[in-house]
Amino acid sequence: MSTNLISSGTTAREKVNLRTPDVMAAVQQQVESHYRSDIVDKVRRAGGIISVGDTTVRLAKQFGFCYGVERAIDLAYAARNHNPEVNHQIASLGIKNLTGKNKQADISELGPEDVVIVPAFGTELSIQQQIKDRGCQIVDTTCGDVMSVWKRVRKYASESATSIIHGKAEHEETKATSSRALGDGSGHYLVVLTLAETDYVCDYIRHGGDKQEFLEKFKGAYSPGFDPDVHLQTVGVANQTTMLRGETEEVQRRVRQAIIDRDGPELAEKTFRFFDTICGATQERQDALRELLNVPMDLLLVVGGYNSSNTSHLAEMGEEKLPTYFVLNASRLVSANEIKHYDLHEKREVVSHFWLPHGPTVIGITAGASCPNNLIEETLIRLFELRGISRQQLELAA
Template sequence: MASSKRFINVRRPEVMAQVREDVQRYRSELVDRISEDGGVLELPGLHLRLASAFGFCDGVKRAIEIAYATCRMFPDRRIWLIGEIIHNPEVNARLDEMGLRHLPWRLDAPEYAELQPEDVVIMPAFGVTIPMRRLLDEKGVSLVDSTCGNVIKVWQRVKTYAAAGITSIIHGKARHEESLATASQSRGEEEKGNFLVVFDEADAELVADYIRGRGHKETFLEHFAGACSPGFDPDVHLRTIGIANQTTMLKSETAHIQEMLKAAVLERDGNDDRFHMFDTICGATQDRQNALFELLQEPLDLMLIIGGYNSSNTTHLAHIAARKVPTFFVKSADCLESLSCVRCFDLQQKKEVVQPLPEAVSDVAYTLRVGVTAGASCPANVIEDVICRLIELRNCLEL
């Protein structure tokens, strides 16, 4: 892609000094103290354990700082953000208050027609698609890029696949911004590369079956409609495949999908020369998943997973915990309505529901054992609010 002359570096020392003060709001002394104390908070009636890796990753911190720096640097210009800077409602609401406007992830959206050359557009941590970037270049707007370096590494991988005529099999969510951007990169500037997005092991099984010659083309294409490159022909485009993934997927699932597809290619060809793979799950996602597995070794009555409901990495944390212990995926402190019920995201129904809490929660004579973690887009102040709400409900400080 030709580099835009309109890219602006907003992370200048004089701006960043102010921004570091702005983002103090996302810190928490309480959370820092719990971490320093080995991740344990002991109060009468409450034994709380915080995962050893949780909350904001470096890519998210950087994206937020860039958004704040852009507002500081251009107080008199219209600033647009493509989609959400990250998937966290508190952070996004604050940026909205600061006057940021939103460009939807649909190029035919009327907002794009409003863009003027003096406008500033922030590209989010997930990156943007090549057609979006091209349109922004045509509009002549100033661009501020907050794309995470780990996402760019995935792009480099799928571009390498495309250059070698390899179809990218992307383990991710077809409608997630990051996968949309990665899929676009796998097409390339010329839009000649091919991709297929597989969401889970069931999707991978269909692909593996097709590779083994057991699939039905129409059914296959119907199933993957909207999740593959235009003109995708499984008879042609599954001949040589390369795996990549959305950076925030479940590591163990990605590993299994790789094995499934490699085994299918091996069975078809007698060797795996036409199979390529590269683990592109980022270290921050991996650290948070590992820390949760470690935390789940402890005896716990329940787990609180904190983060935005549309956050992919947080959703995976909730899936991991739910296999082991009663788990409640909450986005903010007010979700803890009472000692008996909680508003939380239901992983099956994919919506917020009100659920009863385990009986132990309302037994204040019992020392409740609670595990806490948060996704890579969740600020520490929100984690603190949730912990304080739990303490308030359990009346721990009064006992």
């Protein structure tokens, strides 16, 4: 598949295929040198288990970079390597965030000489248009699974069905999907995160209620002009692709039942729609962790970014079964008595003590879809160090 650098300036630019054999060969060398791990590769080939002394670590069968993230990284590196001018610019200025909490630059500062990389989870239509209006070159790395959701919510809008999106309203992917749910401008959406929120919506579908209370409860999570008395008559369920499949299926089941209770089963065939939009890689990682959790272990380490939705769900799954620590990287394993980890309930990094057991210990490790293998390796090395086993001993055992 090829991706183009696009300019919307008055003079059309030649479309550039980044995925040429020579460019991608160079890219692969760079990506592997930065993110690959010999130790992790060896452990995987050995069945995902490594034991040294009285310490055993089990890796989930699927973890780390998904195809969409790998593709996004490849294209980002390809954009840098395509021509010396772009490479020099990025080397001298660095890649800067244009949106989100870590925003480092403003779209209004951009011009035709700038390259904008759209991440794997996409971006909002309004932001995309602003970038085009600035005449920037665009490298779009949006994941195909995300684009499938966009196609579905656009279809809902064309059929005058409101998209009920299971996800986090503030997440960049959900924002991007919500913007597509508007269709030609007449569509609507409502974002629900929890089953409790879903039940509230279902009660409103069945019985109606206090409109102002509804709008206040979901403030920031619905489309402009959304009216629950009007726009919950015909609905379609979609989701942020990194949500737990079981939760999304339950959201779908409850909303469908509410529509049936209100309209009857025959009419509900026309007033309710659903499409499975869970990311395949997300599901693989959840299934692999579920399998790993069936094996007796003393604790689980989940490695990845604290703002990562798919990684957070892996940590949730672990917490249901055994002591689980959601860590950013190896540096959070401070000592055998102290670990810094993200608390999903307090929504902040906390410190726990006496986390690492004495004596024979079995530890599980998994990671989110945006976590590279080199971070897993560093975590693995640090973990064994805290158990008195050197990197050299670990490499010999792998």
